[in-house]
Amino acid sequence: MEVRADLHIHTCLSPCADRDMSPPTVVRRGRERGLHVIAVCDHNSAENVEAAIRAAEDAGLAVIGGMEITSREEVHVLGLFKDDRALQSAQEVVYENLRGENEPQVFGEQLVMNERGEVVRHNGRLLIGATGLSVEEVVQTIHRLGGLAIAAHVDRPRFSLLSQLGFVPAGLDLDAVEVCAEAPPAVPKDLAVVRSSDAHRPEEIGARYTRFLVERPTASEIGMALRRIEGRRVLT
Amino acid sequence: MNLKEIVHNLGLEVRTGQSALMTEVRGGYAGDLLSDVLAHGQPADLWVTLQTHPNTVAVASLKGLAGIVLVNGREPEADTLQRAEAENVVLLVSALPAFELVGRLHALGLSGMRT
Numbered sequence: 625m626e627v628r629a630d631l632h633i634h635t636c637l638s639p640c641a642d643r644d645m646s647p648p649t650v651v652r653r654g655r656e657r658g659l660h661v662i663a664v665c666d667h668n669s670a671e672n673v674e675a676a677i678r679a680a681e682d683a684g685l686a687v688i689g690g691m692e693i694t695s696r697e698e699v700h701v702l703g704l705f706k707d708d709r710a711l712q713s714a715q716e717v718v719y720e721n722l723r724g725e726n727e728p729q730v731f732g733e734q735l736v737m738n739e740r741g742e743v744v745r746h747n748g749r750l751l752i753g754a755t756g757l758s759v760e761e762v763v764q765t766i767h768r769l770g771g772l773a774i775a776a777h778v779d780r781p782r783f784s785l786l787s788q789l790g791f792v793p794a795g796l797d798l799d800a801v802e803v804c805a806e807a808p809p810a811v812p813k814d815l816a817v818v819r820s821s822d823a824h825r826p827e828e829i830g831a832r833y834t835r836f837l838v839e840r841p842t843a844s845e846i847g848m849a850l851r852r853i854e855g856r857r858v859l860t
Numbered sequence: 861m862n863l864k865e866i867v868h869n870l871g872l873e874v875r876t877g878q879s880a881l882m883t884e885v886r887g888g889y890a891g892d893l894l895s896d897v898l899a900h901g902q903p904a905d906l907w908v909t910l911q912t913h914p915n916t917v918a919v920a921s922l923k924g925l926a927g928i929v930l931v932n933g934r935e936p937e938a939d940t941l942q943r944a945e946a947e948n949v950v951l952l953v954s955a956l957p958a959f960e961l962v963g964r965l966h967a968l969g970l971s972g973m974r975t
Contacts, residue, residue, distance in 0.1 A: 697913055758913065758937065781895075789915045790894030 626859065627841045629661035630654065630833040631688070632702055632776060632802060632820035635672040638692075639732035639752050641824040646741035647675035649826055655685045657830030661841045663688040663704050663820075667751045668722055670715045671736045674708070678739035686841035692776055693718055693766075695759040700776035700783045702802065703766040706843045710769040717765050721757050724750030759785065763797060772799040772847045777822055778811065779803045786810065799850045804832065816850040816858055835859040861885050861969060863927055863950055866906065870954065870964055872929060875936055877950030885926040888970045890962050894919050901925055902974060906965065908958055914939040920949045927951070931958040 634641040635650055647664075654662040664676045664687060673689035680687045689711040690704040705711040725748055726734055734747040757765065766773040775785040775792075778801045785792060785801070792798070792811050800816035803809050809817065819832040838845035838856050849856035864881040867874060874881070886904035891897045892911050901907060903924035909916065910931050917940060920928050927950030930936060936944065936951055944951045954961050966972075 697911060760939075787893055787895045789911075789913055790898045790919055791915065793913070793915050 625838065625840075627660040627836050627838055628658060628833045629663070629836055629841070629846065630657075630659050630821050630823070630830050631661070631663040631690075631704065631774070631818060631846070632665050632692070633662050633823045633829055634666055634692075635664060635676065636733070636735040636737065637666040637669055637672040637747060637751070638824065639667070639726060639728070639734050641666075641732075642826065643733065643735065644826050645824070646737050647672050647739060648679040648741045650829065651676055651679040651683055651685055651687065653826050653829040655683055659685065659830050659833060661686045661688060661846070662829075663690045663702070665690040665692040665702050665704075667692050668694060668718050668753070668755065669734075669747060669749070669751050670711050671747060673711060675737050675739045688843045688846075690771075691715065691718065693757070693762050694754045694783070695762045696754055696756050697759055697788045698754050698783055699759045699785050699788045701759060701762045701766070701785075702774040702776050703762070703771045704774070704843050704846070705769060705771040710771055713769050714765060714771065717757075718755055719749065721755040722749060722751075722753060723756075724753050726750050726752070759789065759793065760796060767797065772843060772850065773797070774799055774818060775801045777802055777804050779805050779807070779809045799847060818850075818858065863906070863952075866965070866968065867952060869968055870956075870961070872952040872954050875951040875953055876941060876944040877927065877948055880927075880948055880950050883926050883950065885970060887974055888962065888965050888972050889925075890958060890972070898923065906970065908962055908965070910934055910958065912936050912940055914943050916940060917943040917947055917949050917951075921947050929954050929961065931956060931961055
């Protein structure tokens with residue numbers, strides 16, 4: 625089957641995202657935009673993933689739980705996980721390596737919501753901050769937990785692998801790089817390239833997406849497509 | 861001015877490249893975004909940065925920089941040390957914060973401008 629996936633969407637848990645990015649709104653907009661798969665990736669936290677998964681029950685849209693992890697070099701790396709257990713373990717590692725408290729007036733509110741879009745609590749951590757983990761440690765942590773590691777928006781001048789570290793470090797075992805523009809990025813040719821919206825506002829959801837040829841709309845299948853395994857692949 | 865004089869004057873610690881300390885330094889560049897250093901660093905610059913990632917060694921090598929100084933007492937990662945040794949890139953450590961170190965380098969006669 626061919627699936628359209630937007631693998632980088634924030635919710636109102638990210639301090640820089642709109643308050644309107646409630647889990648049910650993200651799911652509804654994703655479906656309206658004709659997506660089959662979305663990945664919820666807030667900064668250094670996954671506390672709105674469960675609500676999004678619940679909101680998507682019977683919606684005909686698969687939700688992958690993820691996180692946009694900030695390395696100590698201030699490189700953003702998406703971790704996409706196959707199940708809740710792996711996601712929770714990843715979140716634990718990130719929280720252990722993340723210092724500071726959020727200042728909502730300065731950075732924005734960090735709202736944890738339920739599947740109906742009601743505020744359950746405020747996350748008090750400095751989610752906009754950098755972890756103490758190197759980019760290699762971030763990728764290793766994601767892979768140890770069976771997840772997919774994608775360098776986020778590599779063609780942007782801020783918080784990208786290429787802006788921070790100049791080029792893809794030798795031996796960094798990424799599953800893919802994500803780009804925002806149409807032009808191919810300056811990365812090794814064998815690395816898969818995905819396009820995602822990095823949506824912080826409802827109208828941005830699905831503005832960019834990637835088409836995959838897979839058997840099912842899951843993180844495992846997308847991982848196989850990124851590595852071109854058993855006929856799965858990224859469609860151009 | 862060579863690296864040895866700078867090391868001596870500012871009390872820097874040498875982590876790698878001991879045999880290359882006679883390298884002439886012609887100017888300085890400060891920055892933590894490697895993409896920016898790739899774009900603007902010039903040959904024989906001494907590079908002041910807080911980045912400890914192994915890619916710094918490749919940037920210094922590629923641009924022909926005189927050496928790298930890590931600020932605030934930051935130590936290079938193990939891989940960074942290994943690569944710097946393999947490529948004989950000079951890796952120095954200063955306990956000073958970047959602003960202070962750059963000020964002292966400037967006072968020694970190094971400039972960030974080339975005419």
